[in-house]
Amino acid sequence: MRREVPLLICFLAGFFFISDFFIPETHWTEIAHTFNRWAIIVIAFAYVLGAANIVRVNSQVIRRRERDWQYKVVLLSGLALMIILGIGFGIKEGTTFNWVFMNAIYPMQATMFSLLAFYIASAAFRAFRIRTWEAALLGITAVLVMIGRVPIGEFLWNSFPDLVEWIMNVPQLAAKRAIMIGAALGAISTGLKVLVGLERTYMGGE
Amino acid sequence: MASAGLIGTWLAAGLTLCIFSFLYRDNPFYKFAEHLYVGVSAGYWACLEYHNVFRPNLWDPLVRGDLILLIPFALGLLLFSRFTNKLFWLSRWAMALIIGIFAGIAIIGYGTGDLILQIHANLLPLWTGNWLESMNNFLLTIGVITGLIYFFFSKEHKGAVGSGARIGIWFLMISFGASFGYTVMSRMSLLIGRVYFLLGEWLHLIQ
DSSP states (O other): OOSHHHHHHHHHHHHHHHHHHHOOOHHHHHHHHHHHHHHHHHHHHHHHHHHHHHHHHHHHHHHTTOTTHHHHHHHHHHHHHHHHHHHHHOOSTTSHHHHHIIIIIHHHHHHHHHHHHHHHHHHHHHHTOOOSHHHHHHHHHHHHHHHHTSHHHHHHOTTHHHHHHHHHHTHHHHHHHHHHHHHHHHHHHHHHHHHTTSOOGGGSOO | OHHHHHHHHHHHHHHHHHHHGGGTOOOHHHHHHHHHHHHHHHHHHHHHHIIIIIIIIIIHHHHTTOGGGHHHHHHHHHGGGGGSSSSGGGHHHHHHHHHHHHHHHIIIIIIIIIIIHHHHHTOOOSOOSOHHHHHHHHHHHHHHHHHHHHHOOSSOSOHHHHHHHHHHHHHHHHHHHHHHHHHHHHHHHHHHHHHHIIIIIITOOOO
16 A cells, blocks of 8 residues: 555556557547646645645744744745735735735845846856866857847947857757757656656655 | 835835845845745745636536545645654655656657657758858757767767767857856846836836
């Protein structure tokens, strides 16, 4: 029950999904779609599980008055506020839920990511010390793409944007394709190992 | 409505400044905004899942009498057994369903969407009559083949294989550099957007 049932469920769910591609027959497709729909529902529960875990971990910190516990109160208040607003009053445009998204979540998210502009620059300074030919290639390409994507690039040399376009469409694309093909082969082999039960780490080590 | 907009602008500006304060050093304003962000974001995604997945796919059909959906409902509830040591193993049933479907998606999705399409897109003529286009096609072919040689670890990178792998590294470095440059520029545009918001929408210093 502890090992065989999950292995069977995993195999059947994957098997019907794959065979639906090769056997486009109505009943078969229906079974595959049913499994797919069930997985979507279970994933929705996983989101709730994630939120429940946040509550559990942070409420423990508050109860024990651990370091920075006051901020955990802010975190849980924010979570509770959004759930009350979203489930109680809806999520459509014009609702308070949407107002909080536009005036709190969106600006905070954009600012968090924009902070990286500063740290990525200092990281680049440390990482781009050109010691080898390969490091030089990386650094020079990065600088060319950065300059070519702003108006000063075109101001310096008319064809700068064309050069960047060529870098993106030829050498960059070639390496990206190699990565995508390699990753696809890896994902397919891992998927097969999971379905036949050779890869079982999702069961917690057993 | 106008006052809601004004309060919203001030709230957004305040939270933006709280997060920018991290540039000085870690401080209570940043910590406040950081924790608030985690809380409201988790609530936001939970509500989206409730309205877009849970209700239309589970709750509404169940109320209409589609009782077969009690199976995924029960599997979903089993996920919460992870909180108990004794019944932890039951959560594997729900995890197995998710992993099984994702394994299927990986095999079919990556096979048809990435593997076949990328190989097909790279089957290019090496002479087209136009020397620039021919050179580009040649570089694309060499780049993909040498890049794949670099990722082939079953054979030691020596001799011809080693030379191929080395050329593959050059292409990969160009790709990483381009991706890095792109990422920097996207972060810069976000930064410009935030500064524009503070100076324009909030302080009205720029139009």
